[in-house]
Amino acid sequence: NAGVTQTPKFQVLKTGQSMTLQCAQDMNHEYMSWYRQDPGMGLRLIHYSVGAGITDQGEVPNGYNVSRSTTEDFPLRLLSAAPSQTSVYFCASSLRGGKSSYEQYFGPGTRLTVT
Amino acid sequence: DQQVKQNSPSLSVQEGRISILNCDYTNSMFDYFLWYKKYPAEGPTFLISISSIKDKNEDGRFTVFLNKSAKHLSLHIVPSQPGDSAVYFCAASGAGGTSYGKLTFGQGTILTVHP
Numbered sequence: 001n002a003g004v005t006q007t008p009k010f011q012v013l014k015t016g017q018s019m020t021l022q023c024a025q026d027m028n029h030e031y032m033s034w035y036r037q038d039p040g041m042g043l044r045l046i047h048y049s050v051g052a053g054i055t056d057q058g059e060v061p062n063g064y065n066v067s068r069s070t071t072e073d074f075p076l077r078l079l080s081a082a083p084s085q086t087s088v089y090f091c092a093s094s095l096r097g098g099k100s101s102y103e104q105y106f107g108p109g110t111r112l113t114v115t
Numbered sequence: 116d117q118q119v120k121q122n123s124p125s126l127s128v129q130e131g132r133i134s135i136l137n138c139d140y141t142n143s144m145f146d147y148f149l150w151y152k153k154y155p156a157e158g159p160t161f162l163i164s165i166s167s168i169k170d171k172n173e174d175g176r177f178t179v180f181l182n183k184s185a186k187h188l189s190l191h192i193v194p195s196q197p198g199d200s201a202v203y204f205c206a207a208s209g210a211g212g213t214s215y216g217k218l219t220f221g222q223g224t225i226l227t228v229h230p
Contacts, residue, residue, distance in 0.1 A: 004158070033217070042119070042204060042220035043159070058217065090158050097166070102147050102208050104218065106158030 001026050004074040004107035006091050012113045013081040021076040021110050023091030030096035033104065036060065036087040043090065049074055050096065081114045088112070118142045119207050121221035131230055134192040136206030141186065145207040149218070150161050150179060150190045153202045162203075163190070195228045202226075 007022045025032065025041040035058075045058030049068040063085060065077040074093075078085060088111050092104040122138045128134045136150075146167040151159035165172040165179045165188070172179050177193045192199055205221040 035220075040124075040222055042121075042222045043206075043218075044220070045217060048217060059219075092158075099147070099166075102149060102164065102218065103161045106160070108149075108156070108158050 002028065004091055004093055004105050006021045006089075006107035006110050008110060009108070009113050012115065013078070014115055015081060017081050019078050019081070021078070021089055021091075021112070023074045023076065025074075025093040025105070025107075025108060026072065027089075027093060027105065028071060029042060029093035029105070031101055031104075032068065033058070033092045034064070034066065034074070035077045037090060037093065037109075038087050043114050046076065046089075048085045078112075083114050084113065086112060086114045116141075117222070118145075119205055119219050121203075121205055121223040121224050123224050124222070125227070127227045128195050130197055131194045134190075134195045134199065134226055134228065136190040136192075136203050136205075136226065138188045138190075138221050139186060140188075140205070140207050142209075142219075143186070144209045145219070147179060147208045148179070148188050149206045149208075150177075151158065151204045151206060151220075153204065153223070159204060161179040192226075195226075197228045197230050200226055200228050 004025045030051045034046040035043040037043045047066040049055045091107040094104040150162040151163040152162045153159040163177045181188045204222045204223045206218040
């Protein structure tokens with residue numbers, strides 16, 4: 001199993017550009033989430049999904065869009081990049097229901113810089 | 116408003132001694148708590164967890180203690196090893212239903228274990 005994979009590893013964008021961060025998992029996990037990590041802030045939840053076709057907002061959803069057409073993939077779209085979106089982005093997945101849903105598996109992250 | 120707080124940004128201990136990492140939370144609806152470990156350029160990995168119905172959970176060298184009345188949890192690592200040097204994040208989640216798959220993280224504590 002590859003686990004949770006994210007592409008790209010690094011990205012530099014100019015203000016106003018759009019892009020999609022890719023996330024895929026091969027563990028047949030129903031739950032998938034996107035977090036961003038900023039210095040001194042820990043990880044903050046952006047969007048999450050409890051299954052294909054179902055998504056919801058987390059703590060910091062503004063400026064981001066998600067969709068979940070398959071169990072495996074959960075892309076994160078930046079609609080119009082801003083310097084405040086400079087961060088490290090992590091995708092995570094977990095099984096559905098009970099204790100297993102809390103124990104999330106994380107991808108290696110995408111480091112995004114917006115100039 | 117930080118609902119999960121790790122007030123010590125860093126901790127330095129000698130190999131073989133005990134490492135104690137602390138975490139405080141404010142939301143009384145949290146009922147499941149986890150510790151994640153993160154190495155540079157990697158995603159966080161799950162370490163140990165505890166349900167609010169318990170006050171202690173042990174897994175090898177790692178023990179998590181929960182004091183619900185004080186809204187405080189701690190992670191003990193005994194004995195500490197140089198390979199334990201990493202960033203440790205405390206995380207919390209609410210009870211079931213729509214809380215599944217949604218974690219609130221602390222800011223992280225950098226642990227350095229010296230040989």
